[in-house]
Amino acid sequence: MTVYLPIAELSVNIFIILGMGAAVGFLSGMFGVGGGFLITPLLIFYNIPPVVAVATGANQVVASSVSGAISHFRRGTLDMKLGTVLLVGGLAGASAGIWIFSWLRKVGQLDLIISLLYVVFLGTIGSLMLAESLRAMRRAARNEPMPLRRPGQHNWVHRLPLKMRFKKSKLYLSAIPVVALGFGIGILTSVMGVGGGFIMVPAMIYLLRIPTSVVVGTSLFQIIFVTAYTTIVQAATNYSVDIVLATILMVAGVIGAQYGVRVGQKLRGEQLRALLGLLVLAVGLRLAVDLVITPADLYSLSVGGFASR
Amino acid sequence: MMTIRLIPCLAALLLAILGWAEPAAAQVPIGPGPSPVREGLEIGTSTSEIAITSDFRGADLTVFGALTNADELFLAIGQYDVVVTLEGPRDAATVRRKERVFGIWMNTQSVTFEQVPESYSMASTRPVEDIQGPTSLTRMGVGLDHLALSPIGYVGNALAVADFREAYRRLKLSSGLYQRDSAGVRFVSPSLFRATLRLPANVPDGVHVAHAYLFKSGELILQRELPLRVVKTGLEQTITDAAHQQPLAYGLVCVLVALVTGWGASVLFRKD
Numbered sequence: 001m002t003v004y005l006p007i008a009e010l011s012v013n014i015f016i017i018l019g020m021g022a023a024v025g026f027l028s029g030m031f032g033v034g035g036g037f038l039i040t041p042l043l044i045f046y047n048i049p050p051v052v053a054v055a056t057g058a059n060q061v062v063a064s065s066v067s068g069a070i071s072h073f074r075r076g077t078l079d080m081k082l083g084t085v086l087l088v089g090g091l092a093g094a095s096a097g098i099w100i101f102s103w104l105r106k107v108g109q110l111d112l113i114i115s116l117l118y119v120v121f122l123g124t125i126g127s128l129m130l131a132e133s134l135r136a137m138r139r140a141a142r143n144e145p146m147p148l149r150r151p152g153q154h155n156w157v158h159r160l161p162l163k164m165r166f167k168k169s170k171l172y173l174s175a176i177p178v179v180a181l182g183f184g185i186g187i188l189t190s191v192m193g194v195g196g197g198f199i200m201v202p203a204m205i206y207l208l209r210i211p212t213s214v215v216v217g218t219s220l221f222q223i224i225f226v227t228a229y230t231t232i233v234q235a236a237t238n239y240s241v242d243i244v245l246a247t248i249l250m251v252a253g254v255i256g257a258q259y260g261v262r263v264g265q266k267l268r269g270e271q272l273r274a275l276l277g278l279l280v281l282a283v284g285l286r287l288a289v290d291l292v293i294t295p296a297d298l299y300s301l302s303v304g305g306f307a308s309r
Numbered sequence: 310m311m312t313i314r315l316i317p318c319l320a321a322l323l324l325a326i327l328g329w330a331e332p333a334a335a336q337v338p339i340g341p342g343p344s345p346v347r348e349g350l351e352i353g354t355s356t357s358e359i360a361i362t363s364d365f366r367g368a369d370l371t372v373f374g375a376l377t378n379a380d381e382l383f384l385a386i387g388q389y390d391v392v393v394t395l396e397g398p399r400d401a402a403t404v405r406r407k408e409r410v411f412g413i414w415m416n417t418q419s420v421t422f423e424q425v426p427e428s429y430s431m432a433s434t435r436p437v438e439d440i441q442g443p444t445s446l447t448r449m450g451v452g453l454d455h456l457a458l459s460p461i462g463y464v465g466n467a468l469a470v471a472d473f474r475e476a477y478r479r480l481k482l483s484s485g486l487y488q489r490d491s492a493g494v495r496f497v498s499p500s501l502f503r504a505t506l507r508l509p510a511n512v513p514d515g516v517h518v519a520h521a522y523l524f525k526s527g528e529l530i531l532q533r534e535l536p537l538r539v540v541k542t543g544l545e546q547t548i549t550d551a552a553h554q555q556p557l558a559y560g561l562v563c564v565l566v567a568l569v570t571g572w573g574a575s576v577l578f579r580k581d
Binding site: 002004006007009010011059060062063064065066067070071108109112116228231232233234235236237239241243244246247250251254255257258291292294295297298299300301302303 | 361362364365400401402403404405406407408409412413414415416419427473476477479480481484510511541544545546548549552553556557559560561562563564566567568570571572573574575578
């Protein structure tokens with residue numbers, strides 16, 4: 001059964017899109033990630049114009065983050081003040097990102113930059129994840145205890161000025177790195193169509209030393225607002241959010257996520273992370289190969305709309 | 310003798326009057342023909358509107374035409390040729406060329422052509438190149454290889470532009486947006502012809518123009534045109550319109566759908 005995507009301007013098989021959404025939803029539920037960094041490359045592999053894939057990916061992340069954010073809000077495991085400061089940076093970053101996005105599109109380098117960014121991020125994150133989980137597996141095999149992270153350790157981040165008190169996180173921290181982190185993630189949201197949790201969460205834990213208990217809730221808080229904002233601005237400037245595509249992905253995604261969560265609880269953490277690392281690396285590798293092999297046609301065409309149809 | 314000659318002409322006139330040339334065709338005579346009696350050309354299309362529904366797989370458009378006052382002798386020896394084209398809405402098109410830069414293929418050069426038809430479908434009695442010389446075809450803009458492709462702005466190397474033009478035509482042909490059928494026009498009677506044009510599944514919406522060109526001994530003597538509207542229908546059109554005319558509201562709806570989907574799932578699948 002085919003369905004016509006009015007914004008991407010092509011007909012697709014609805015079951016492939018449903019399958020994609022469900023699979024990514026399943027993985028995102030299993031690993032507790034938003035899934036934007038998998039959805040966008042998959043859509044590109046399925047010949048959805050990258051412009052549409054990125055904008056629609058941001059929209060999909062809104063849906064996949066809502067239920068998580070709600071439960072963290074109920075449990076009170078989020079730092080509102082910290083989230084708001086992150087959000088200030090995030091909205092500014094998303095605005096800058098949209099500007100960069102439109103400019104890259106005008107000069108015809110958007111597809112390349114999107115692919116390059118994905119190769120770099122997926123490659124780095126995938127390798128780190130794989131290496132970390134392999135180390136953890138080896139440790140578990142030798143029955144060594146997990147190395148404990150000593151709190152109270154200070155790094156350069158904690159010597160910056162403009163300090164603010166974040167009661168919930170029990171932190172006295174400069175606003176500069178928080179806003180900067182939000183800004184960087186905001187740019188990634190609009191250029192890559194990701195929520196950015198896979199970068200934000202480690203950065204908050206290791207760089208800003210924010211307590212793990214509030215990290216996920218706070219990052220989800222920021223992600224929802226930034227992806228929602230990006231969706232609206234993408235729709236208003238590039239007309240590139242495909243509501244039909246997004247709806248199919250979201251519905252399949254949230255259902256898949258429910259089952260992913262259940263499976264995820266039964267599997268062991270290190271094995272899960274090793275699997276996710278491998279998957280992320282594979283997607284990055286596929287994109288890298290597409291950049292390097294000689295294309296079938298050196299010429300491409302764009303007419304008013306998105307890409308060569 | 311008289312009656313025999315009259316029958317096809319009468320039939321043609323009758324058909325023309327009977328109205329399948331229903332949207333009035335503008336008459337554009339081009340140069341006086343050599344014969345004292347002026348030929349006439351009427352065309353009509355099988356439909357004046359094509360709807361793109363969600364399961365649109367492309368469509369066929371039939372263009373009928375009637376030749377009146379045709380010269381018997383010229384008809385008999387096949388000196389009349391008909392070319393029918395369907396031109397899509399015009400827009401600027403950019404062709405980009407990739408080059409290997411540090412091992413990665415990236416777009417390095419681009420040429421933008423002004424106001425080229427997004428789709429172009431052509432049918433003719435025989436290959437257009439056999440009907441007319443390339444110079445005249447280019448002047449008239451008839452035929453795939455003779456569409457005006459003029460670059461916007463300064464382009465340094467004229468030779469490179471030729472490459473880009475060729476690439477443009479090749480890409481358009483391979484995407485199905487440009488098509489040609491050099492046997493697509495058939496005379497069903499000495500003065501009646503029928504042309505079948507294929508509209509691909511990815512045909513752009515907007516106003517298309519069907520052109521019919523009548524050649525006599527290789528000279529263009531008459532030209533007719535009829536508009537054809539291609540519209541997206543139903544939900545697709547509503548969505549496209551909303552996305553382009555009310556982008557802010559459209560974006561808000563997208564976010565709302567996402568919030569409701571995410572929230573709905575968390576309510577539906579709540580464990581307690």
